[in-house]
Amino acid sequence: MATLSERADALEYEMSRELERRVAERRPIRSPIYLSGIYDPADPRHDMFDALKDDKPFLMGPDPRIPLMPEKPTLMDFFRLRLGHTQHLLQSAKLALTNGHDEKVVLACLLHDISVIGFISGDHGYWGAQLVEPYVDEEVSWAIRAHQVLRFFPDPSVGYEYPEAYIKYFGADFTPEPYIVEAYEQFRNHRYYMTGRLICLNDYYAFDPATTVDLEEFEDIIGRNFRQPAEGLGFDHSPSAHMWRTMNMPTRAL
Numbered sequence: 708m709a710t711l712s713e714r715a716d717a718l719e720y721e722m723s724r725e726l727e728r729r730v731a732e733r734r735p736i737r738s739p740i741y742l743s744g745i746y747d748p749a750d751p752r753h754d755m756f757d758a759l760k761d762d763k764p765f766l767m768g769p770d771p772r773i774p775l776m777p778e779k780p781t782l783m784d785f786f787r788l789r790l791g792h793t794q795h796l797l798q799s800a801k802l803a804l805t806n807g808h809d810e811k812v813v814l815a816c817l818l819h820d821i822s823v824i825g826f827i828s829g830d831h832g833y834w835g836a837q838l839v840e841p842y843v844d845e846e847v848s849w850a851i852r853a854h855q856v857l858r859f860f861p862d863p864s865v866g867y868e869y870p871e872a873y874i875k876y877f878g879a880d881f882t883p884e885p886y887i888v889e890a891y892e893q894f895r896n897h898r899y900y901m902t903g904r905l906i907c908l909n910d911y912y913a914f915d916p917a918t919t920v921d922l923e924e925f926e927d928i929i930g931r932n933f934r935q936p937a938e939g940l941g942f943d944h945s946p947s948a949h950m951w952r953t954m955n956m957p958t959r960a961l
């Protein structure tokens with residue numbers, strides 16, 4: 708008679724075999740942007756061509772290795788099922804709430820690095836702003852875009868200094884490129900400047916592993932400030948719907 712733990716092991720083994728089988732039937736395809744650097748993009752090696760060589764059909768839907776999203780996914784579903792390391796965002800939003808900022812600022816903090824943890828990290832402020840733009844007040848998306856740039860520049864009027872963590876992240880010799888300085892010159896006189904600056908102020912540079920903030924704390928703020936489409940994020944034909952679909956099905960071939 709098998710013990711409970713033996714039966715659990717057997718079940719887990721069967722489940723992983725089943726998963727392998729499903730993945731083996733159709734080839735998940737990583738986009739060139741995720742492989743570029745590991746391979747020279749001009750190199751003929753590519754997931755898609757490899758799949759063709761193997762006579763495998765491309766994966767054209769959800770990747771069976773990650774949790775299935777609901778048919779009409781909400782922002783909360785993306786937080787729960789697709790975004791990694793959400794504590795940074797949750798802690799930033801909590802800080803903004805504790806510091807007494809209004810809901811637009813709290814939402815901007817909650818979403819400011821959504822691209823880093825769900826989509827693309829390079830130029831994440833711009834990608835993140837574009838993702839949420841159809842669903843939030845223009846002040847929120849403007850601030851998310853601007854934080855990409857503003858975080859490199861001190862603002863003594865609010866006590867913001869160049870983050871010490873950046874010396875560790877980027878090296879002591881890092882200086883922002885000219886296009887970043889140009890963007891800063893544009894952003895610093897904008898009417899929403901302070902909202903972008905507040906994202907930087909409430910950004911948690913020292914990630915605190917001792918604190919856990921629950922997503923549920925922000926459910927009402929999201930409900931009031933994020934226009935969730937009835938069709939689900941990705942299926943409402945908004946200008947960024949395709950980006951949400953890519954996050955939903957990151958290895959869909961085409």
Ligand SMILES: [Fe+2]
Pocket residue numbers: 819820831854855
């Ligand atoms: Fe950021």
Ligand SMILES: [Fe+2]
Pocket residue numbers: 795819820910911
């Ligand atoms: Fe951040």
